[in-house]
Amino acid sequence: MVYTFRGGIHPGTHADPGFKSATNTKPIEAMKAPEQVILPVSMHIGAPASPIVKVGDIVDMGQMVAEAPAPVCAPVHASVSGKVIAVEPRLHGNGSKVLSIVIENDFEDRLHESVHPYDFEAMTNEERIEHIRTGGIVGHGGATFPTHIKIQSGIGKVDTVIINGAECEPYITSDHRLLLEHPEDMVEGLKLLVKILGVKQGLIGIEENKSDTYAKIEELIAGDPTLKLCPLKCRYPQGAEKQLINAVTGREVPSGKLPADAGCAVFNVDTAGAIYRRFATGMPVVRRIVTVSGSAVANPKNLEVRVGTPMEKLIDECGGFKEAPNKLLMGGPMMGVAQYSLDIPVMKGTNAFLAFCGEEDKRVEEPQCIRCGKCINACPMHLLPIFMNVYGKAEDLDTAVEVGVLDCIECGSCSYECPARIPLVQQFRLTKGQIMAHRAAQAKK
Amino acid sequence: MDMQNVIFAVVVLFVMGVLFAVLLGIAAKVFAVEVDERVPLVRECLPGANCGGCGYPGCDGLAAAIVAGDAPVNGCPVGGAPVAAKVAEVMGVEAGETERKVAHVYCNGGCNAVDKAKYEGLQDCTAAMRVAGGPKECAYGCMGLGSCVKACAFDALHIVNGRALVDAEKCVACGKCVATCPKKLIDLVAAAKQVHVNCKNRDKGAAAMKVCTNACIACGMCERTCKFDAIHVVNGVAVIDYDKCTNCKMCTKVCPKDCIEPIATAEQKEKFKAMQKAQAEKAKAAAEAKTAEAQSANET
Amino acid sequence: MYDLSKVVVTSSPHIKTDEDTRSIMLDVIIAMVPALAIAVFTFGWRSLSLTAVSVIASVVFELIYNKIMKQKPTITDLSAVVTGMLIAFNIPVAAPLWMPVFGALFAIVITKMLFGGLGRNFMNPALAGRAFMLASWAGIMTTWTAPGAKLPIFGNVGDVSAITSATPLVALKQGNLPDASLTDLLLGQIGGCIGEVSALALIAGGLYLLYRKVITINIPAAYILTVAVITFLFPKGDVVGLMGHAQWMLTEVLSGGLLLGAIFMATDYVTSPVTPKGQIVFGIGCGLLTVFIRYFGGLPEGVSYSILIMNTLTWVIDKKTHPRKFGYPAKIEKKKEEAK
Amino acid sequence: MFEFPAAMGVTDLLSLAIAAILVNNYILVQFLGCCSFFGVSKKTDTAVGMGMAVIFVMALASAVSWAVQYFILKPLGLEYMQTIAFILVIATLVQFVEMFMKKSMPALYQALGIFLPLITTNCAVLGAAITNINNGYSFIGAVVYGVAAGVGYTLAIVLFSTIRERLDLTSKCPKCFEGFPIALISAALLAMSFMGFSGLKIW
Amino acid sequence: MKFSDQLKAGIITDNPVFMQTIGLCPTLATTTSLNNAIGMGLAATAVLIGSNLVISLLRKVIPDKVRIAAFISIIATFVSLIQMLLNAYVPALAASLGLFLPLIVVNCIILGRAEAYASKNKPLPSILDGVCMGLGFTFALVLMGFFRELLGAGTILSGYVNGVNGIQIFSNPAVMMILPAGGFLAMGFILAVIQKVMSGKEDK
Amino acid sequence: MNDSKKGGGIVMLVVVLGLITLICALLLGVVNQITAPKIEANQKATLDAAMAEIIPDAKFEAVDVSDDYKNPADKNAAAITQAFKATKDGQDAGYCVEVMPKGFGGALTLIVGINSDGTVAGTKVTAHAETPGLGAKAQQDPSWIAQFAGKAADGSLKVTKDGGEINAITGATITSRAVTKGVNTAAQFVATLG
Numbered sequence A: 001m002v003y004t005f006r007g008g009i010h011p012g013t014h015a016d017p018g019f020k021s022a023t024n025t026k027p028i029e030a031m032k033a034p035e036q037v038i039l040p041v042s043m044h045i046g047a048p049a050s051p052i053v054k055v056g057d058i059v060d061m062g063q064m065v066a067e068a069p070a071p072v073c074a075p076v077h078a079s080v081s082g083k084v085i086a087v088e089p090r091l092h093g094n095g096s097k098v099l100s101i102v103i104e105n106d107f108e109d110r111l112h113e114s115v116h117p118y119d120f121e122a123m124t125n126e127e128r129i130e131h132i133r134t135g136g137i138v139g140h141g142g143a144t145f146p147t148h149i150k151i152q153s154g155i156g157k158v159d160t161v162i163i164n165g166a167e168c169e170p171y172i173t174s175d176h177r178l179l180l181e182h183p184e185d186m187v188e189g190l191k192l193l194v195k196i197l198g199v200k201q202g203l204i205g206i207e208e209n210k211s212d213t214y215a216k217i218e219e220l221i222a223g224d225p226t227l228k229l230c231p232l233k234c235r236y237p238q239g240a241e242k243q244l245i246n247a248v249t250g251r252e253v254p255s256g257k258l259p260a261d262a263g264c265a266v267f268n269v270d271t272a273g274a275i276y277r278r279f280a281t282g283m284p285v286v287r288r289i290v291t292v293s294g295s296a297v298a299n300p301k302n303l304e305v306r307v308g309t310p311m312e313k314l315i316d317e318c319g320g321f322k323e324a325p326n327k328l329l330m331g332g333p334m335m336g337v338a339q340y341s342l343d344i345p346v347m348k349g350t351n352a353f354l355a356f357c358g359e360e361d362k363r364v365e366e367p368q369c370i371r372c373g374k375c376i377n378a379c380p381m382h383l384l385p386i387f388m389n390v391y392g393k394a395e396d397l398d399t400a401v402e403v404g405v406l407d408c409i410e411c412g413s414c415s416y417e418c419p420a421r422i423p424l425v426q427q428f429r430l431t432k433g434q435i436m437a438h439r440a441a442q443a444k445k
Numbered sequence B: 001m002d003m004q005n006v007i008f009a010v011v012v013l014f015v016m017g018v019l020f021a022v023l024l025g026i027a028a029k030v031f032a033v034e035v036d037e038r039v040p041l042v043r044e045c046l047p048g049a050n051c052g053g054c055g056y057p058g059c060d061g062l063a064a065a066i067v068a069g070d071a072p073v074n075g076c077p078v079g080g081a082p083v084a085a086k087v088a089e090v091m092g093v094e095a096g097e098t099e100r101k102v103a104h105v106y107c108n109g110g111c112n113a114v115d116k117a118k119y120e121g122l123q124d125c126t127a128a129m130r131v132a133g134g135p136k137e138c139a140y141g142c143m144g145l146g147s148c149v150k151a152c153a154f155d156a157l158h159i160v161n162g163r164a165l166v167d168a169e170k171c172v173a174c175g176k177c178v179a180t181c182p183k184k185l186i187d188l189v190a191a192a193k194q195v196h197v198n199c200k201n202r203d204k205g206a207a208a209m210k211v212c213t214n215a216c217i218a219c220g221m222c223e224r225t226c227k228f229d230a231i232h233v234v235n236g237v238a239v240i241d242y243d244k245c246t247n248c249k250m251c252t253k254v255c256p257k258d259c260i261e262p263i264a265t266a267e268q269k270e271k272f273k274a275m276q277k278a279q280a281e282k283a284k285a286a287a288e289a290k291t292a293e294a295q296s297a298n299e300t
Numbered sequence C: 001m002y003d004l005s006k007v008v009v010t011s012s013p014h015i016k017t018d019e020d021t022r023s024i025m026l027d028v029i030i031a032m033v034p035a036l037a038i039a040v041f042t043f044g045w046r047s048l049s050l051t052a053v054s055v056i057a058s059v060v061f062e063l064i065y066n067k068i069m070k071q072k073p074t075i076t077d078l079s080a081v082v083t084g085m086l087i088a089f090n091i092p093v094a095a096p097l098w099m100p101v102f103g104a105l106f107a108i109v110i111t112k113m114l115f116g117g118l119g120r121n122f123m124n125p126a127l128a129g130r131a132f133m134l135a136s137w138a139g140i141m142t143t144w145t146a147p148g149a150k151l152p153i154f155g156n157v158g159d160v161s162a163i164t165s166a167t168p169l170v171a172l173k174q175g176n177l178p179d180a181s182l183t184d185l186l187l188g189q190i191g192g193c194i195g196e197v198s199a200l201a202l203i204a205g206g207l208y209l210l211y212r213k214v215i216t217i218n219i220p221a222a223y224i225l226t227v228a229v230i231t232f233l234f235p236k237g238d239v240v241g242l243m244g245h246a247q248w249m250l251t252e253v254l255s256g257g258l259l260l261g262a263i264f265m266a267t268d269y270v271t272s273p274v275t276p277k278g279q280i281v282f283g284i285g286c287g288l289l290t291v292f293i294r295y296f297g298g299l300p301e302g303v304s305y306s307i308l309i310m311n312t313l314t315w316v317i318d319k320k321t322h323p324r325k326f327g328y329p330a331k332i333e334k335k336k337e338e339a340k
Numbered sequence D: 001m002f003e004f005p006a007a008m009g010v011t012d013l014l015s016l017a018i019a020a021i022l023v024n025n026y027i028l029v030q031f032l033g034c035c036s037f038f039g040v041s042k043k044t045d046t047a048v049g050m051g052m053a054v055i056f057v058m059a060l061a062s063a064v065s066w067a068v069q070y071f072i073l074k075p076l077g078l079e080y081m082q083t084i085a086f087i088l089v090i091a092t093l094v095q096f097v098e099m100f101m102k103k104s105m106p107a108l109y110q111a112l113g114i115f116l117p118l119i120t121t122n123c124a125v126l127g128a129a130i131t132n133i134n135n136g137y138s139f140i141g142a143v144v145y146g147v148a149a150g151v152g153y154t155l156a157i158v159l160f161s162t163i164r165e166r167l168d169l170t171s172k173c174p175k176c177f178e179g180f181p182i183a184l185i186s187a188a189l190l191a192m193s194f195m196g197f198s199g200l201k202i203w
Numbered sequence E: 001m002k003f004s005d006q007l008k009a010g011i012i013t014d015n016p017v018f019m020q021t022i023g024l025c026p027t028l029a030t031t032t033s034l035n036n037a038i039g040m041g042l043a044a045t046a047v048l049i050g051s052n053l054v055i056s057l058l059r060k061v062i063p064d065k066v067r068i069a070a071f072i073s074i075i076a077t078f079v080s081l082i083q084m085l086l087n088a089y090v091p092a093l094a095a096s097l098g099l100f101l102p103l104i105v106v107n108c109i110i111l112g113r114a115e116a117y118a119s120k121n122k123p124l125p126s127i128l129d130g131v132c133m134g135l136g137f138t139f140a141l142v143l144m145g146f147f148r149e150l151l152g153a154g155t156i157l158s159g160y161v162n163g164v165n166g167i168q169i170f171s172n173p174a175v176m177m178i179l180p181a182g183g184f185l186a187m188g189f190i191l192a193v194i195q196k197v198m199s200g201k202e203d204k
Numbered sequence F: 001m002n003d004s005k006k007g008g009g010i011v012m013l014v015v016v017l018g019l020i021t022l023i024c025a026l027l028l029g030v031v032n033q034i035t036a037p038k039i040e041a042n043q044k045a046t047l048d049a050a051m052a053e054i055i056p057d058a059k060f061e062a063v064d065v066s067d068d069y070k071n072p073a074d075k076n077a078a079a080i081t082q083a084f085k086a087t088k089d090g091q092d093a094g095y096c097v098e099v100m101p102k103g104f105g106g107a108l109t110l111i112v113g114i115n116s117d118g119t120v121a122g123t124k125v126t127a128h129a130e131t132p133g134l135g136a137k138a139q140q141d142p143s144w145i146a147q148f149a150g151k152a153a154d155g156s157l158k159v160t161k162d163g164g165e166i167n168a169i170t171g172a173t174i175t176s177r178a179v180t181k182g183v184n185t186a187a188q189f190v191a192t193l194g
């Protein structure tokens, strides 16, 4: 059986479905650590971490350099050993400058004393979660939500753990390669999650374009009746939490609620792997698999890099640009964020860096909706993007909510399908902002 | 002539007329509903732009609120003093003093501010802000995409040379633009105030200089020139204390970055410099004279 | 250091489908070619010259309007070509060449461009053009040419009465089955408007549009099925037996522009609902009105007016047929919950 | 002394009603009541309220004017006073209803009553009253006609209001067409589509 | 106010149909030909003058509460008078105006002028107001009637020249223009032209 | 708005409104007395003129119309409203019949003249609600209506589309059928008069 949801799109061409052919057969290459790493204190959703090192300090690899002062927050660890040379605002993927800890690599890769295997079985559940927290583990699927909170709030509510191996975003192949090359990490991580959350079911959802990984995974989970592999139809955004849950369990996460309310907790492949590694080796999150691809990249690759490596180094590693790029993206082409500089560092949630030089974007000057309704059919949340746009533009916020803006997951399916090239998602973001501002003002009154 | 028919006509219509008059007369008494007569009267005084600048749902809403005592008689920012006076007459109270205000955009960058990358998409400042923080290198300045222009119902805002500019004649100080600008660059100030620092860049001088040729570099020249203690560098940018500013425009003539309005021409600056110099010399001379005097006094 | 001077920043998503407005319109044009070919075969080259005049007039009017309003030319989106072709498809082949010019003027300038052009009009331009021509020159618009008649390619048709023929609808209206056989209907060997005669060609065009995902099946299916069901259950004429009912039904469905309307005109994006449920409601509404006008109306056909009337309801239908959003209870469940 | 028009059968009444709603729609075909049609069609809610108020007043006016005609004017040979008598009756009635509603049914007044003053000077109401007499409808016929004409009015104004809402949100017409002109052109298109019902004959 | 100003107001700047957009029904319904348009326009003008005069004379006497009823009675009287006179002396015109003749009663223009002008001004200016507003109304109707007849029937001056046929300008006219839809359309375009001209003036 | 106007109480209302209506009614009554005969004469004159056009130089004398024809049972049949016998120089010259067949936009009013020799003398549309430019041609296009004159008045006329000899107005077959039906009904009625 192949699982899927209603709505969504099929990006890509006939010859190259999902635009993944450039890297999906390329093994992960470990990249040399850079001379300098830049570690922003905000690599996750929530409060920023606060630095606990100062300029001049010598740090070890895996050593915590910024602690988490708030519950929804994750600490930051040094990804190389060396000397702290600056604690100052540096350019961040979100376009603004964010306080960052800059470490000069001494190329010794001295491990910090805290990096050693931990005995999972001997720990209480609280200790396990705390261990995950101090490991700085956040969602590797892109949302970078601190994993310990997800686990904590899921205990008792959740009956199913789902591993998100959909990787439905075009171009990206980092999870695919990971599943092919190190499936054990994910499976072991899943087993730990099943134990921590105390559930009876652990599902692994992987899209069919990664079917070459199925055999090995089936082998690894054989004999454990709680675990099951669920092949998923290739369809964007199959990997979006709500759609994935719907596909593999048939449940719908109620509007405005969390997956836990549907009894599910979803973890990215590499998140599960990170959890496993945190116990098996004691290593916090300091590495990341990044797919570097796109029409402008000379030699697209899957790279294993240190968190904090500047993008420029990744491009260097991939042979530079074929042609001057007209678009730089952190993340996939559907959800990724446009960049204008290569100084930004790889962060915990960075699964890809893309550079385009062709006409991928296909913008037009004065787009005009022709009411084709394709956006409606594409929307995986079954919303009415065309009317969200109309009412959003007219700033009729109440009606905009009625037709669904607040339920929009910003997946971009509608914008992708729109033949008139209406900047739908951008309008929705704007409208959402206006609604939030309005509500805040109302609350103040 | 058929007189009977005419008489019928007269009788029928007369009876009808009388009947209806009685009916309506009685009905008016029986079904009388108390309405505060002042509501429509106040409503008449209001300009009827229904802009919502007062914070009530349109002019009708404000009228009702004024009569109910929830809003002051000068609650309409659009109408200003004349309307307030009229409303006050209806309400029988004195209008408070309303000083005419206008919106002002505190950025002078526009085409002189450096673009970090070409931005494409929704021509809206807030939307652009969310894409890589906006198209300009300056994180504080006007993006010139005109969200405020769209918000203004009075055609008082326009993008001029890449940045928003208020037409003080047309502006009625409704405050819509103030709330709209994502960079918080717009404020309402008394129309009488003429000197403004058109920059909000808090970066250090060198950094500011890199992103915009018109940025305030916090050199402090203005602060030193002002005789009224009305301009200060706060958080890396000069700010005018409007309570103290007397519109003397001295600071405008010393700003090396031309970011104080009204921008002085090179000629004016020259003149001012010359004058300053002359004054300084004079003062020096005076001081010297004084010391000399004192000395001589001492001597004597 | 790399050259980043060309870099543009935009909001996501950063890739788009290849399909655009022009390619969609081109598909529609392609889908109409079989019907046009059959028309040329049935009525001669005059069908083509009328179509050409109509298309050129539509495009030129749009261009002139662009010029007057100082807009960028919008004709490259090809929607004016579609409109022009459909105007020609909706007139009889013996019509004078000047007539589609005025039809195009009404369609393009008044119905479409005055409201802001493509995507902003609330009424189907080609059909509005047809309604205008029908009201203005009813005589011409209801004079049908027999298949195979020799007509001048350009210039006016002289004595019309010599070559007139009744359309199957005229017979149906009076409660009789027409002389034309179902094969004639399928192949277009009947009198009628240029584009409506061959059912087969129209269906072929429809299948192409469906294959290319230009249209969804909702509107045509709802429309045609509604007409089929009603005419099957309640034939107007005296027909007996299941076969009789079926023959009546097929004749109603295959004649009088129903397929042309259902496939090419009721599906016009701009003037029909966008929600799937709404499209079905729209189709059913068109079907009901078509049969209503055909059975009881004073007009020779009901398709164009029924679509026009439903056009005016499009916005309401859209508003009342919102799909259930993901993560929301179904309406019935919601009511149950509220009751609790 | 009193002579009344012949009674009407059910099919007569039905075809009368259908004709009044679709074929001879008051706004789109007969041009009666156009001022309010354009005036209060900017919002669907108000259009619905106005429509309901018109239906109500037209039913009432049809009934009362019919009575005035056949009980007073005709017996006395005063048919020539039709215009003045009808308008007086209607104006008074409407004003009375308005006052009554304001006091006794404030909720209904908010929904319908506020439109009542607009209706006094609406061609549709007097038009229906006179048409009833001209066409010799029975009492029931007159009331049915009044209601149906009102329904036709409501149909037109509500449809029109939804079209205007769409135009407001999505259209962009040339400056000189903004406002009234484009509304008139939309009404022209609406009227054109209603021509589809012309010549309708069911029974 | 000077008469010329009043005239300008009535015909152009305050034209009841084009500027105040009232009295739409007769404007749309009776303008299928120039002849009907002029007839309707003049009939309404006559009523307007008469009612303005009488109302102005009685303005101090009529109590507020029965104001509307009194105005309507007066207007209705004039309408009935015109109706009878037309029926007696110009039956063809009366027949073609049909229902719209009695409906002058509810023409918002007349009641509107009574309320807005005659009830507040002296008799003479009120008469002049009636003349000007009436002419403005007639002007609007004439414009509509002219274009609709020309485009919809292909003729001009029917009823004046060459009997009911008028002068044929072209054959195969666009009949829709004299159908209801054509009424809306013609008025839409005339209004647009007026708005254009007005905005042009404002700019200057 | 002065206060004297607002006040006055019910009595004042009654008096003023009463007086106004009184005067209005008086005026109307008087003018009606003057115009009523004229209006009646006008109506008669129209009918007379129409009939004189169809059968010239004749005298007309009303004849009774049986209820079958006045209020036909069939809703779609044409009703005959009045009929006149025409005499010319004392000679029987035929009949003029006013008949109302249902057309496209409602009933048309026709005057149909039938000669005593059993042919149609002529037809005239006096009132109709047909579409201008289409059905309205039945009234406005004299050449079209003229084709009825001289045809046999045996009640069997048909438009060409239905296999008859009457050329329909292009685009207005319904109206043409209605007029034809009116002529047929008139002929049938006259036949019953013998």
Ligand SMILES: Cc1cc2nc3c(=O)[nH]c(=O)nc-3n(C[C@H](O)[C@H](O)[C@H](O)COP(=O)(O)O)c2cc1C
Pocket: A045, A139, A141, A142, A143, A144, A145, A149, A150, A151, A153, A154, A240, A241, A242, A258, A259, A260, A265
């Ligand atoms: C404010 C906030 C609170 C959250 N709380 C929880 C939580 O209590 N439990 C949980 O399982 N996930 C929680 N999440 C995580 C979300 O369910 C989801 O995993 C995350 O937003 C990323 O989803 P996405 O990648 O589909 O956008 C929270 C997320 C946000 C933004």
Ligand SMILES: Cc1cc2nc3c(=O)[nH]c(=O)nc-3n(C[C@H](O)[C@H](O)[C@H](O)COP(=O)(O)O)c2cc1C
Pocket: A138, A139, A140, A141, A142, A143, A144, A145, A164, A165, A166, A167, A168, A169, A237, A238, A239, A240, A241, A242, A266, A267, A268, A269, A271, A272, A335, A409, A410, A411
């Ligand atoms: C449109 C959309 C597409 C997504 N696609 C993927 C995906 O392909 N793989 C994935 O792991 N997470 C994807 N996510 C993120 C998931 O919703 C969710 O946040 C993640 O699976 C939670 O696991 P994490 O907390 O370990 O990241 C997507 C989210 C959205 C909104």
Ligand SMILES: Cc1cc2nc3c(=O)[nH]c(=O)nc-3n(C[C@H](O)[C@H](O)[C@H](O)COP(=O)(O)O)c2cc1C
Pocket: C134, C135, C138, C142, C143, C298, C299, C300, D195, D198, D199, F104, F105, F130, F131, F132, F134, F135, F136, F161, F168, F169, F170, F171, F172, F173, F174, F175, F176
């Ligand atoms: C707006 C409009 C008005 C029409 N008015 C009439 C009319 O008054 N009389 C008539 O017989 N046909 C009228 N028709 C035409 C008929 O509906 C129909 O076309 C005709 O009767 C049948 O066609 P035929 O005359 O070619 O047989 C009108 C059509 C339209 C579109």
Ligand SMILES: Cc1cc2nc3c(=O)[nH]c(=O)nc-3n(C[C@H](O)[C@H](O)[C@H](O)CO)c2cc1C
Pocket: C024, C025, C028, C079, C080, C082, C083, C084, C086, C107, C112, C117, C118, C119, C120, C121, C123, C124, C125, C126, C127, C214, C215, C264, C265, C266, C267, C268, C269, C270, C271
């Ligand atoms: C499937 C489809 C059907 C169309 N049908 C029509 C049509 O019936 N009439 C028309 O004028 N344009 C039609 N168009 C073209 C275009 O959408 C139309 O002109 C718009 O209404 C102009 O805004 C169609 C386009 C598509 C894609």
Ligand code: SF4
Pocket: A378, A379, A380, A381, A382, A383, A384, A385, A407, A408, A409, A410, A411, A412, A413, A414, A415, A424, A425, A428
């Ligand atoms: S509306 Fe939102 S959820 Fe729906 S397709 Fe568009 S971006 Fe995705």
Ligand code: SF4
Pocket: A368, A369, A370, A371, A372, A373, A374, A375, A376, A385, A386, A389, A414, A417, A418, A419, A420, A421, A422, A424, C274
């Ligand atoms: S896909 Fe684009 S053009 Fe089509 S309806 Fe949606 S917004 Fe409009």
Ligand code: SF4
Pocket: B105, B125, B141, B142, B143, B144, B145, B146, B147, B148, B149, B163, B164, B180, B181, B182, B183, B184, B185, B186
């Ligand atoms: S002032 Fe603010 S809102 Fe206006 S254009 Fe500049 S950035 Fe945008």
Ligand code: SF4
Pocket: B102, B103, B151, B152, B153, B154, B155, B156, B157, B166, B170, B171, B172, B173, B174, B175, B176, B177, B178
């Ligand atoms: S400039 Fe700003 S404050 Fe002034 S009128 Fe416009 S929106 Fe209102």
Ligand code: FES
Pocket: D032, D033, D034, D035, D036, D121, D122, D123, D124, E022, E023, E024, E025, E026, E106, E107, E108
């Ligand atoms: S004239 Fe105003 S409603 Fe008819």
